[in-house]
Amino acid sequence: MKYLRILVAVFKRPYYLILAVIIASFVFSVAVLLPSFQLLLIVSQTASLGELLSLTVSLYGAIASNFTFVSASYTIAIALLFGMNVALLTFYIQKMRTGIKGLRSTGLTGLGGLISGSLGIGCAACGTFIFTSVLTLIGISGVLAYLPFGGEEFGLLGVALLLYSVYSLTKKITHPLVCPIE
Amino acid sequence: MEEIKQKQPNQFLIPAAIVIAGLFVAGALYFSGTGSTPAPVVNNGNAQPVAQAPESTGSTDAVRPVTNEDHIKGSPDAPIKIVEYSDFECPFCKRFHDTMNEVMDKYGDSGEVAWVFRQFPLEQLHPVKAQAVAVASECAAELGGNDAFWKFSDGYFDVALTNNRTDIETVIPELVQEIGLDQEAFQACFESGKHDDRIAADIQNAIDTGGRGTPWSIMIGPDGTTYPINGAQPLAAVEQLIGIAQNTQ
Numbered sequence: 001m002k003y004l005r006i007l008v009a010v011f012k013r014p015y016y017l018i019l020a021v022i023i024a025s026f027v028f029s030v031a032v033l034l035p036s037f038q039l040l041l042i043v044s045q046t047a048s049l050g051e052l053l054s055l056t057v058s059l060y061g062a063i064a065s066n067f068t069f070v071s072a073s074y075t076i077a078i079a080l081l082f083g084m085n086v087a088l089l090t091f092y093i094q095k096m097r098t099g100i101k102g103l104r105s106t107g108l109t110g111l112g113g114l115i116s117g118s119l120g121i122g123c124a125a126c127g128t129f130i131f132t133s134v135l136t137l138i139g140i141s142g143v144l145a146y147l148p149f150g151g152e153e154f155g156l157l158g159v160a161l162l163l164y165s166v167y168s169l170t171k172k173i174t175h176p177l178v179c180p181i182e
Numbered sequence: 183m184e185e186i187k188q189k190q191p192n193q194f195l196i197p198a199a200i201v202i203a204g205l206f207v208a209g210a211l212y213f214s215g216t217g218s219t220p221a222p223v224v225n226n227g228n229a230q231p232v233a234q235a236p237e238s239t240g241s242t243d244a245v246r247p248v249t250n251e252d253h254i255k256g257s258p259d260a261p262i263k264i265v266e267y268s269d270f271e272c273p274f275c276k277r278f279h280d281t282m283n284e285v286m287d288k289y290g291d292s293g294e295v296a297w298v299f300r301q302f303p304l305e306q307l308h309p310v311k312a313q314a315v316a317v318a319s320e321c322a323a324e325l326g327g328n329d330a331f332w333k334f335s336d337g338y339f340d341v342a343l344t345n346n347r348t349d350i351e352t353v354i355p356e357l358v359q360e361i362g363l364d365q366e367a368f369q370a371c372f373e374s375g376k377h378d379d380r381i382a383a384d385i386q387n388a389i390d391t392g393g394r395g396t397p398w399s400i401m402i403g404p405d406g407t408t409y410p411i412n413g414a415q416p417l418a419a420v421e422q423l424i425g426i427a428q429n430t431q
Contacts, residue, residue: 061416
């Protein structure tokens, strides 16, 4: 409960809330629009700005059509948690003035969560997970057949790592480093 | 004596994290846009891989010209053509098939848009079945023409459980009977392997155009501009794109 109070206290401050929303929106946009990146580049060469914006907005509908329920859920969760992570980390650095040792492990957990989660995104259409490309690059794409969720495991792992990172950061904010008495 | 063990935060930590995240996003964009293909294995219908597709060159301009040999819904002379590379066992292809039928309901009768269906069975993801259904659909086309092909594909996607869960030994004969095809001729065609080359050519063209998964579609505009549609994009986006392509006339 006290961790929840800390989260509320941090995100009551507009600066950290806006930072989290901006980062979360960026991660979400990359995840949903990534498969259409090439299309948007081509359209931008001929279409008006209005047409380009309308197309971009309509492409956000891919979160429903181009993702499974599970992959859409963890994509949204990863975006929100990563936004929270960055905001909490910023808060921690600015307000607590702590040592690098604690920060490094927490920051790496958050980054690990983003990387793991990203392996599960790209869009869930058959064979288009980023993970598929990575496996193909090293010549073992057949391993996908042995994964029960076909690569979605990495998205779920990403959510778990980011959740741990948020918990860890909140804990550090709750219990700031003290000057030990020797 | 108290010893303060605090250290100043590393001023490079956040910029370094941002750079790493940026590199990762760049990598993701690279893999999304120009990365290599999951190299589908072309199968002869008897679960024996006979060829492996080479890596993608990734240009939508490499799309094979639409001819009378293609499976076309709508007017072959339509100014806008959407060439879809599809896998009958892919759940997103099933979704996009419905989307495309809605597109054709709106733009097909007026002759504005034509839908071209090409095969892209992903052997690693849907072994044996995707290829087998692709062969069956080609046999339906051979024995019953273009209409039979579309009846087969619409009918199959209607009942397909996808992800290799469809009972094709029940579903395919039922569809063949429903469409009214000669069952013996169909069986002979299905076992002949005569459509393997065509399916392999479709797979190769999908890869050449940058297809890395299914559904993979290319919209060809009136001026010849090619627009990639990656995955099961929503109806609203496809309609927006049709509008943009129409404005280039």
